[in-house]
Amino acid sequence: MRVCESPARDALRLVAWYPLRFLVERLPPRLGFAVLRLLGRLHAAASRGRRGRALAAVSRLRPDLPGPTRRKQALAAFETHYANQLSIFVFPRITPDNFAQVLEIEGREHLDAALAAGRGAVLPIGHFGPTQLPLTVLGLVGYPMLQIGYLNEAGLSFIGRHVAVRLRRRYEGRIPARIVPPGPGTRQALAHLRAGGVVMTTLDDAPGQPRFGRHATFAFPGGALCAPLGPARLALSSGAALCPAFLVPGKTAPYRLRLEAPLAPPPGADKDAAALALSTELLARYAAVVRDDPGWWHLLEAHGAPGVPNISNVSNVP
Template sequence: MDARRVTAASRPARNRLQLLAASYEAGARILRATPTGWRHAAAAPGGAAWFWLSRAQRQAALDNYAAALGRDRSDPEVARVARRAFQNYGRMLMDFVLMGSLAPAELMARVSVEGLEHLDAALARGRGAIMAVPHMGSWDMAGSYAGALGYRISAVAERFPGSLNDAVIKTRQSFGLDVITLGRSAVRAITEALQANRVVALLCDLEQGPGVSVRFFGRTATVPGGPAAFALKTGAALIPACQYGVAPGRYRIHLDPPLAVSAGELREPLMQRVIDRFEDFIQERPDQWYAFRPMFGR
């Protein structure tokens, strides 16, 4: 096949990916000029529309929030919480895009933290620390805040399409957050980060392929076993943590003390203890948990 024809055929796709990156950067500038209240108000109808239009995600969410609330999935309160979660996710996405226009000092003014002494004590041991977090609040704000404070922190993240990935990574790195791309090389990168006494943040409440079986809100679920596996392998501290919104555009981070890990402990019971804490975090603020895909075994 003519190489020129292949190049010409691939050009539209490349242009679309470049447009994504340009749109992300332009969106950051537009959102910066938009009052916070307006941004968050605009997310409400958008999130509600997403809730109603995406039948598969709506059905999964109703199942998940029914379990979290301990109610029947037909209960109106379950639908109300699920709908608000979609709206809060929309607000989080706006804040994520806005990050592209913030200086570190501006981001730090938007985030507060409790339990930082637990992280400091863990790092004093010299073996690194794993922050195990659920899909709540804005994990990008939380990780970038830690980087802006001067902590050497790495976060595992999925790859965005094309040049958008470069733009997002550039934003994260501007706050001191190192990005480990999810993939075959991630295990080695995480291990090396912990051996260098860094903080590694891992989202681990939703199924992402092979994992470990746990009881989550009284039902069987599969969650990533990475936090437990790395803690057992490297001796790193394992810290359950969460982040949540406290006002439009503002977030708070909570850090638990590290879990006590016994010699010879297995991944499954250790991850169960992480999930037990996640249940507490989620039940306090169920509409800030973003669980829009099937979680539980039948």
């Protein structure tokens, strides 16, 4: 995504990272996320053009949805943008005792079984909803977490680099997980898995993110999607369990992390063929999640919406 820096964008950054940050980080976690989603709704109300592009993008992904549902998903694109970009303000208030206010965890037994067997686990998760929330909560409840993540500073203004990125690094340093870059961090991720740890990595590339590692093209809502083979290759190389992980709407909390049983590679396949087969299965399951709630998908932007200003211009790759 090409980002146009401007004084207005810098002013928005200053508002977000100073008065708004101080407010949100003092609220209970559930209320903090509610405030961030409210900002998205206010932005949608004030941006008829961008709201229209969001609706058009949802319609391209899900032309079968009735009109009211498409409008609801278009609004969700704005809510998701703010909840994802600024969720880091909420994280300091989340604890092992109150995380259920914002995140339900389903299928935890699959992760526990993999770790009990000494295998380690790879959790591939998409750019869908507030992507670092599962990383934060799993780390808080005691799982040895490592994230392969990427901070994109290309083209940022002075305030973008010295306010948004500098402060984000500080807040990410408080997440109970180690964050390593793609590429050089792969060896650290392999060692972490072989020691019985958990690695959270990406199912798809963030908008504007450079591609790292091998990719393939998969069928997906709205057209073919080029996605990384890295999660499957990481699991195959380390012997770790490959457990699909999806962030979806919750029942008693705003969000739910759904952990599924590990995928088994096809018998007799070499590493390349096995990685492709596993990735095809992962992307098919992810496609179903995106079809259910297209407004939560960050790559909706690639379909012409929502055009929401990226307050931090930071791509986090969980």
